[in-house]
Amino acid sequence: MTPEINGNVEGSFQLIGGNFTNAGEASTQLKMKLFEFGVDDAIIRRAAIATFEAEMNVIIYAAAGQLHYYITPENIKIRVEDMGPGIEDIEQAMQEGYSTAPEWVREMGWGAGMGLPNMKRNSDEFMIESVVGEGTTVHMTINLNE
Amino acid sequence: MKLSELAEKLSLKIASHTEGMNGNITGAYSSDLLSDVMANSKVGNVWITLQTHINIVAVASLKGLAGIIIVGNRQPQPETIEKAEAEKVTILTTSHTAYETAGQIYQILST
Ligand SMILES: Nc1ncnc2c1ncn2[C@@H]1O[C@H](COP(=O)(O)OP(=O)(O)OP(=O)(O)O)[C@@H](O)[C@H]1O
Ligand SMILES: [Mg+2]
Numbered sequence: 001m002t003p004e005i006n007g008n009v010e011g012s013f014q015l016i017g018g019n020f021t022n023a024g025e026a027s028t029q030l031k032m033k034l035f036e037f038g039v040d041d042a043i044i045r046r047a048a049i050a051t052f053e054a055e056m057n058v059i060i061y062a063a064a065g066q067l068h069y070y071i072t073p074e075n076i077k078i079r080v081e082d083m084g085p086g087i088e089d090i091e092q093a094m095q096e097g098y099s100t101a102p103e104w105v106r107e108m109g110w111g112a113g114m115g116l117p118n119m120k121r122n123s124d125e126f127m128i129e130s131v132v133g134e135g136t137t138v139h140m141t142i143n144l145n146e
Numbered sequence: 147m148k149l150s151e152l153a154e155k156l157s158l159k160i161a162s163h164t165e166g167m168n169g170n171i172t173g174a175y176s177s178d179l180l181s182d183v184m185a186n187s188k189v190g191n192v193w194i195t196l197q198t199h200i201n202i203v204a205v206a207s208l209k210g211l212a213g214i215i216i217v218g219n220r221q222p223q224p225e226t227i228e229k230a231e232a233e234k235v236t237i238l239t240t241s242h243t244a245y246e247t248a249g250q251i252y253q254i255l256s257t
Binding site: 020021023024027028031041045048049052053056108109110111112113114115117118121 | 178179180181182184185189195197199200201202203204205207208209210225233
């Protein structure tokens with residue numbers, strides 16, 4: 001089924017570091033938007049998981065951040081930028097199993113070192129930029145039509 | 147198999163969203179690592195875990211899981227239950243361990 005998107009739709013969410021209670025709110029709203037547009041369930045799920053992992057990293061590692069999405073009939077572009085410590089070695093961070101999550105975060109079941117690989121796996125295009133001491137930005141594109 | 151049938155066989159207690167008991171389950175996934183569940187569970191799976199905090203609701207809802215079974219006599223936190231009701235996520239509890247629960251479900255679903 002072709003999604004019924006008239007024109008382009010965009011929105012953004014503020015993310016606050018340490019706010020685990022509202023984690024997933026941005027992903028849930030995005031999921032509802034895509035559902036309204038009649039996007040395929042499997043594609044919605046990929047977008048939701050990629051977005052949630054990005055949200056979680058801001059909440060766990062950064063002081064604050066912003067999630068921005070832009071939906072067109074062809075794809076959804078998600079940009080998550082934060083004011084956090086940045087990542088020194090992106091290649092290392094992208095490796096499955098690598099994590100610097102503190103003990104109390106691990107007790108919650110985060111810190112498997114699978115979030116960034118999950119984002120990459122669930123998006124059609126994935127890009128991450130980071131400046132140590134300034135912050136990190138993740139760009140993801142998910143095609144809406146196979 | 148319906149989640150309600152499984153709950154009856156395993157004597158699971160309902161902690162949230164009773165309506166979800168009518169849903170069908172496609173299998174189960176046992177893990178306490180949230181990103182692992184998002185990577186490796188399948189849509190319609192029931193998720194076996196000892197995690198009780200609020201983030202399990204978003205994982206189950208975004209991944210399209212049939213429900214969550216919290217093992218080892220642990221109880222979901224009040225804010226977890228509240229969120230689960232809002233997001234329509236069924237949470238069940240058991241006094242059994244993850245090993246026992248997964249073993250029983252494996253047997254039930256493969257016979
Ligand atoms: N926004 C960010 N700011 C600073 N560091 C980050 C950020 N995102 C990821 N990292 C670093 O990269 C590592 C790997 O991230 P990834 O999301 O893959 O795993 P994780 O968050 O440690 O565990 P999981 O996502 O499986 O719960 C993190 O432990 C952290 O060191
Ligand atoms: Mg992560």
